[in-house]
Amino acid sequence: MSAFLNLLFRNRLAAMGAVVLAVIVALVLLTPLLPLQDPDITATADRFKRPLTDGHILGTDHLGRDLLSRLLHGTRLSLAVGVAAALIAATIGSAIGIVAGYFGGRIDNVIMRGVDMLMAFPYILLALAIVAALGPGLMNALIAVAAVNVPFFARNIRGVTVGLAGREFIDAARLAGMGHTRILLTELLPNVLPVIIIAMSTTVGWMILETAGLSFLGLGSQPPQADLGSMLGEARSALISHPHTSVVPGIMIFLIVMSINLLGDGVRDALDPRLRSGALSRPRATTLVARKGDIPAPTDDLLAIQDLHTQFHVGERIYRAVGGVSLAVKPGECLGVIGESGSGKSVTALSVMGLVASPPGVITGGAVRFQGEDLIGAPYAALRAKRGDKVAYIFQDPLSTLHPLYRVGHQLAEAIRSHHRVPMAEARARAIQLLHDVRIPNAEARIDDFPHEMSGGMRQRVGIAMALANEPDVIIADEPTTALDVTVQAQILSLLDDLRRARGLAIIFITHDFGVVAQLCDRVAVMYAGRIVENGPTDAVLAAPAHPYTKRLIACVPELGGGRRELAAIPGLPPMVDDLPPGCAFAPRCDKAQEACRTGDIPLSGTPPRAVRCLYPEELV
Amino acid sequence: MPALKVDNLAKTFPLKKPLFGAAPPGVRAVRPMSFQVETGETLGVVGESGCGKSTLARMLVGLLEPTQGTIEIEGRALDNADPAAFGKLIQYVFQDPLSSLNPRKTIRQVMEAPLKRLYHMPKPERDVRIAEIFASVNLREAFLDRYPHEFSGGQAQRIGIARALAANPRIIILDEPVSALDVSVQAQVLNLLADLKRDFGLTYLFITHDLAVVEAVSDRIIVLYFGAVVEIGRAESIFANPRHPYTKLLADSAPVVGRPLTAPEQKDTELPDPLNPPPGCAFAGRCPRATDICRREEPALTPMGDDQLAACHHPLET
Structure with missing residues (x-):
């Protein structure tokens, strides 16, 4: 209730209205007690007295009332x-x-x-x-x-x-x-x-x-x-x-x-x-940047996320959604980012092209380099020229990313024409080719479908086709198969795999599913509470996880063919990112945690290509 | 006596009659199906979106009127006239734990509703009962005076389970109870469900699309496709040794660590259209073994080997 009043009176005009109304209501409530004349007594001699005359502050009417x-x-x-x-x-x-x-x-x-x-x-x-x-x-x-x-x-x-x-x-x-x-x-x-x-x-x-x-x-x-x-x-x-x-x-x-x-x-x-929830405050075109500290030097990777910090500032609270993440991909490589909800994996992905909604999102540190060029704080025009052209996204729910009122062919052509000046007919021909590439049967007919006329798997193929429209160098796929059925998921995954091998695409694949990572990704990074806790080649990490969190998370995932059994669980809940414990964020749920785990920052260390953020790792890497 | 017996149960959703012409035949969300669940058993129900598994579940708890067929619980036929009679025998745990709790009610109000309405229990008894149930699902009683938005998904799902338990049912329908949860929390809820089943002698119908989860918790598994049962078998053998090609496709599609990435079927296959269902076997259009008879005649569920039934004209060899 007090929060409601606070919100209400922050609106100056509403407060003014409330004051005026309160005065009027108080006056009319007190009317019977005020020393007023009877409103209905007529005195024709005093008719039409002007205001501020004796005995009649506002004057009288045509009957002298x-x-x-x-x-x-x-x-x-x-x-x-x-x-x-x-x-x-x-x-x-x-x-x-x-x-x-x-x-x-x-x-x-x-x-x-x-x-x-x-x-x-x-x-x-x-x-x-x-x-x-x-x-x-x-x-x-x-x-x-x-x-x-x-x-x-x-x-x-x-x-x-x-x-x-x-x-x-x-x-x-x-x-x-x-x-x-x-x-x-x-x-x-x-x-x-x-x-x-x-x-x-x-x-x-x-x-x-x-x-x-x-x-x-x-x-x-x-x-x-x-x-x-x-x-x-x-x-x-x-x-x-x-x-x-x-x-x-x-x-x-x-x-x-x-x-x-x-x-x-x-x-x-x-x-x-x-x-x-702020629907009236239109988000800015790019994420707000307020970087403190040094900006990391460029590397020769195709896309490098370097020590990225992204926070959400909501009122007094600061949510450290991404707390220093470094990732890099080379052409033709597929990098898996795995983590539970709230681990910061999607915010990391959205930060790359400045797509985190601001307010409340703020990038407070680090750099994102595409072919050496820093994208954080780049002018909107420069970012926009790269969005979808050099770096493309595939999102989880194709139904909410496709516009319901336009035919899919129109949307594909629009994606092409927003970066390349080509005639509509050529864009349409290219759109049909793209639908062929993502193996939509009978592409010439389906191009004039509306999104709701397609099945979930077909829509996600359109989403992938749209990401491929301008032949990007990097695709960031944020849980692209989570909303799909397993048989469809298998088709989409093998399609992505073919595409990256055929075109030398780099893919950053965000998921919570170890099975998917194992099948598709060359390398994997495991995130927990906004930081990478372990990374390395997929086979090595899955076969011999070094961080206790990775090891226990893998144990939680039931695998087909294991039969009826008790499943391993990790007690407790991930920490809230506005109130992170000092030291290792996993320490409160970890059965190996020592005093040292709860104090001071723990670095990500190991011999490349592997690294782990743990003082007492399960495996030496 | 089986805990739950379903005989020829089916649901057809009527379509709107056009202004001119006859009404279309309607969407057959669940085709006539019969199965039993023994007392103390967990029956897994798997299938992809649109296969009718949620429609089946809603009919079983009386939220949806069946078009035909009967439901018997412990030998007693159920009719839809009295929802309270349903509630005492069979309860439901929803997929999305947060949307199944009224945002403007405290957890105590949510928990009290079944005790008051189904059992007319006086206040002191209710408090004792709620305390017992909360202890059994490992929730603190301090949570009772909070509102749903203050809970994480895992906690909210435990509250949903506690509410189902409050009605003291014989059978609980679990409709994708863990698919909205993170893996580390998912196992907590699954293990809790296993403990509760043992302690209270419950019978579960576990609906999910996740093969690994259903295999880990079930005794027997029913595979649904396009509103019909295509295969029934023991959990430990059905995916290792499927007789129906669709079951094999499901098992091959599940991503498994250490198995190379292959698309287990042709890339241009399309699912059947419920508004215009194909004649014969609904899977024929996607099936590598399909022949003319499959496109003509709907196969019946027939026993194949021990405890396994499949509806297929050309079942896979073991």
Whole structure:
């Protein structure tokens, strides 16, 4: 709650709205206690007194009634009616939306078509019709405004509920023996409540305006009772001769609606999880660079990551996602990077081309050299010219990396044409050739498919084709087969293997699967908590792991053909990278850990090509 | 008496009727299948995405109405009328541990629901029972007043298992319980499941796509392809000695340390289209042994050797 208020009041405009609204609400709450004149007593002799005359601070209206008193009483009434209408509309609309979204099917269809019919009328016509049927009066205006706004809530809440109703916790509640009513009230309602509040906060101002509109037309509050709309309506005839009678209620309506809307927008921004997580702050085109310390000297590798440090700065906390990683590949070589979730392997890969989202990502040290040239801190134009052209990526989920609305051929051609000025026809011919290369059967026909028309394996082939489009020197593949079935995975792996042998591609292959590394990679680097703990030729590392973590991780992986058995496990959890222990990050889970492991930095040492970051390695390397 | 007996169970999802013309025949997610699980047994169910394994699981726990067939638990036929009756006999552990916990409820509220709704247990008894269950899944009771987002995947999955145990079921359906977890944590959860099974005399149906995991935990294994059972056999022999060519393809595709990289099938094979299923054996289009009869007649599940059944016109020799 206090975090919410903090977030809310960091928004200056929302804070301003809250202050104005608080003053108005305090004033109208205190109205009965203030020494005001009776708002309904007429004194025709005193009609149209100017503001700041004796006894009438805001002057009087056409019947000589005190404007200040009428204004405060009227505001009180208008606010009450507007808020009541919002509450009623929100309650009824949300109930309809939740029921329709949860049950779905025919119930959903019937309810939502009814709501659609309500929406088919222009709202003011509908409100007028309702008031005409019920007769004028403030209560009937309230009912009309609430009814007109029910569809807005119903549609909004139904959309959210449909998404939630398919979630597994609803199934779990059903298996725990809960009935429909209980699931609606205790499982769904708490999850849609923020959305209801957001929708209410952004519409209550609108509803006050609508009520005022109906009163202005004489359909709301009846004389002599004052509300803001009827005050405006009565003052209309004297608009030119005595403008103050219109201006006073007008300013009040403006202040109320503006302050409520500013506050409502602030509430929405503070409550909406997407906006809160920074969806509004567009990430920069390249990762922010704030390097401290020396920049390592160039080497003759094709791509070299040298002592890379990448951090995430979130508020006060610093997450050291990558804490000094060095990797290098030569042409035609395949390097495996293996690690569990949170070990920093993907962030390392994204740092190469400055693709880590900033904020919060910051590269704080090291270098990434492509053919000797440092890419960290390179200007955006230089990086962009290399992205996809020299260094290409293949990501885990091809469905989310391909644009759903463009045909795959168009996307492939676009990848080519963004780096090379070739005519569309030539790019298309090249795209067909690429689809052939990744062995998509009947490429000439499939090039005009949309991504959703292809199977997962086919989509990942398109992803690989796109990575190959500009004949890059290096491909960085981030778990490219994790989302695929084993039979498809086998095909994709052998395709990658053929391609690198045929074209001399260097591949950095990120995975959590030892079997995949063993089959595809020449060398392997094992990462834990943002650092490399061991590297070396794949066969040597797998046959004789030197770091206790590598050894025990390999033991955890069940292998086909081992039969029924107890599996080895590593107790405990990987450390959080915002709170790394001093010394070896694996020490708390390691059964060989000594005092020395928990103090000071442990270097990566050994005789090339192998190295290990451990004081008491399993094997001497 | 078997713990679970499934007879001719099938599910067809109807397709939307077009504005003009007759309704299409519908997608046969699970074709009629029959199998049994003995008390105390772990039956592994493997298959690739779209083979109907999750549809099967959801029918078994009553979340989905079968189109035909019956489910019997310990000799009693189940009907969908009363979900609470289902809940006391059979429970479900979900694939994604975090999305199976309501983000706005504390773990205590999550754990209390089955005790309150299924067993109408009073508060003091519930507290005792929750403490017992938490002790058996190695979770600290301090976790009970926290919210789901505060837990790692492994801890959340243990909470999911604890919730399933709270209903005191006879059978637990484990739907990919470890595929969202890291390998070092995966083994912790698998070993916990093995201990619980021994301590509480449970029966498991273990659904996964990971052959090595299913082999390590199961007694018997069912291989599904395109909504139908293609092979049933003992866990220790089915992958070493497959009779159905699809089982062999699965076993050959799993990446294994020390085996050279080869694509075990032609590179241009496509999976069958569920909207337009091929006649005969669904695997025929990918099968190197397929002949005309395979493209014409659907093969029936027939016994082959001890404890092994396969649905194939041209089974592999042993």
